[in-house]
Amino acid sequence: MGGTDARSTCGLSDDGACDVVAPQVVAVVGPTASGKSALADELAVRLGGPVVSADAMQVYRRMDIGTAKTPVAERRAPLLCIDLAEPSETYSVACFMSQAHEAIDTALGAGRVPVVCGGTGLYVRAALEDMDFPSGEQLDNPVRARYEALAAELGPDAFHDLLAQRDPASAVLIHANNVRRVVRAFELLEQGTSYAVQHEGLHVRVDRHPTLMVGLEMDRAQLYERINVRVERMVETGLVDEVRGLVAEGLADSLTSRQAIGYREIIAYLAGECSLAQAVDDIQRASRRYAKRQLTWFRGDPRVRWIDASGYTCEQMADIVEQWMAVGISNHAGV
RNA sequence: GGCUGGAUAGCUCAGUUGGUAGAGCAGGGGACUGAAAAUCCCCGUGUCAGGGGUUCGACUCCCUUUCCAGCCA
Numbered sequence: 257m258g259g260t261d262a263r264s265t266c267g268l269s270d271d272g273a274c275d276v277v278a279p280q281v282v283a284v285v286g287p288t289a290s291g292k293s294a295l296a297d298e299l300a301v302r303l304g305g306p307v308v309s310a311d312a313m314q315v316y317r318r319m320d321i322g323t324a325k326t327p328v329a330e331r332r333a334p335l336l337c338i339d340l341a342e343p344s345e346t347y348s349v350a351c352f353m354s355q356a357h358e359a360i361d362t363a364l365g366a367g368r369v370p371v372v373c374g375g376t377g378l379y380v381r382a383a384l385e386d387m388d389f390p391s392g393e394q395l396d397n398p399v400r401a402r403y404e405a406l407a408a409e410l411g412p413d414a415f416h417d418l419l420a421q422r423d424p425a426s427a428v429l430i431h432a433n434n435v436r437r438v439v440r441a442f443e444l445l446e447q448g449t450s451y452a453v454q455h456e457g458l459h460v461r462v463d464r465h466p467t468l469m470v471g472l473e474m475d476r477a478q479l480y481e482r483i484n485v486r487v488e489r490m491v492e493t494g495l496v497d498e499v500r501g502l503v504a505e506g507l508a509d510s511l512t513s514r515q516a517i518g519y520r521e522i523i524a525y526l527a528g529e530c531s532l533a534q535a536v537d538d539i540q541r542a543s544r545r546y547a548k549r550q551l552t553w554f555r556g557d558p559r560v561r562w563i564d565a566s567g568y569t570c571e572q573m574a575d576i577v578e579q580w581m582a583v584g585i586s587n588h589a590g591v
Numbered sequence: 592g593g594c595u596g597g598a599u600a601g602c603u604c605a606g607u608u609g610g611u612a613g614a615g616c617a618g619g620g621g622a623c624u625g626a627a628a629a630u631c632c633c634c635g636u637g638u639c640a641g642g643g644g645u646u647c648g649a650c651u652c653c654c655u656u657u658c659c660a661g662c663c664a
Contacts, residue, residue, distance in 0.1 A: 434631040
């Protein structure tokens with residue numbers, strides 16, 4: 257595990273005031289359309305490192321316009337951890353964690369500062385921390401299918417009651433209607449652990465390397481306006497054709513990638529279920545709600561230092577981040 | 592100009608024999624450890640268009656003004 261040496265200099269001061277150290281990794285987080293990618297690229301250019309995407313949908317190849325991957329021609333720094341899987345594949349955070357760690361550690365090994373950039377809270381954590389995932393069969397396992405069938409047969413409440421009998425501690429943490437997570441809890445039981453045990457480590461945040469986390473926030477109305485414009489721009493620049501091509505190769509049957517905002521709505525449009533205008537409307541609304549959830553996630557992370565993105569240009573924000581880097585960050589052993 | 596409907600939450604509307612109002616959508620807040628752009632939970636006070644009247648009490652009945660639809664001139 258990589259980060260222990262960096263932290264070993266930090267004596268455990270009882271008042272929590274640890275040493276101030278220079279960050280080795282920068283992370284840019286925030287809601288969709290807040291300008292993360294541009295800032296990350298600018299920072300990466302200045303720092304000489306790569307941008308490491310932490311986005312659950314950008315990992316899929318050929319899903320470019322709808323996931324707002326920075327076009328190749330506009331990338332000034334290398335963009336890593338995108339295009340890792342086929343849209344038909346079932347990908348997962350655990351897969352992402354190892355690939356992101358490798359990308360980050362390679363950059364650090366070359367003396368570079370990687371700039372993690374992403375809107376998927378769980379993926380950002382996976383990139384920055386060592387999360388414990390029980391080993392064993394991961395993807396498309398029959399265990400999951402079995403419990404999904406059982407859930408469908410019993411109904412949410414009885415299914416949840418069953419979990420309460422086998423693993424009461426986990427059952428209290430999960431709402432009965434959240435069938436997906438109840439299924440996951442059963443899976444973990446079969447692997448000899450429990451959702452509740454994993455959950456305990458949830459609020460212990462230990463970075464693998466000293467990391468400066470920067471969050472972009474913005475007036476809500478302004479953010480929503482940016483989202484609306486961006487969605488229209490996506491359609492203008494060929495989102496429908498992109499989705500049409502992916503549907504031809506089976507996107508509509510994929511497990512994960514077809515759930516991506518922008519794709520599921522255009523799939524519906526192409527299937528004749530709604531007008532294009534309606535699809536655009538739906539994408540915009542889904543994006544707004546997603547942005548809200550992203551904000552909820554990142555607001556809960558005490559490591560994040562926020563910048564009002566509506567008040568500065570990309571270059572000015574990069575200046576601020578560089579100043580923060582020069583000052584250094586508290587090398588908490590965990591927040 | 593006349594007649595008939597409307598005017599209630601940001602939007603579309605409901606409101607039962609008069610007891611000061613509630614749904615959907617939009618929106619807001621939260622959770623989150625192997626599908627996470629997923630999944631799930633919680634949140635409804637608004638001059639009931641303005642004014643007057645009847646009544647113990649009016650969104651609800653009566654009169655009037657304004658505005659909007661449609662019909663007749």
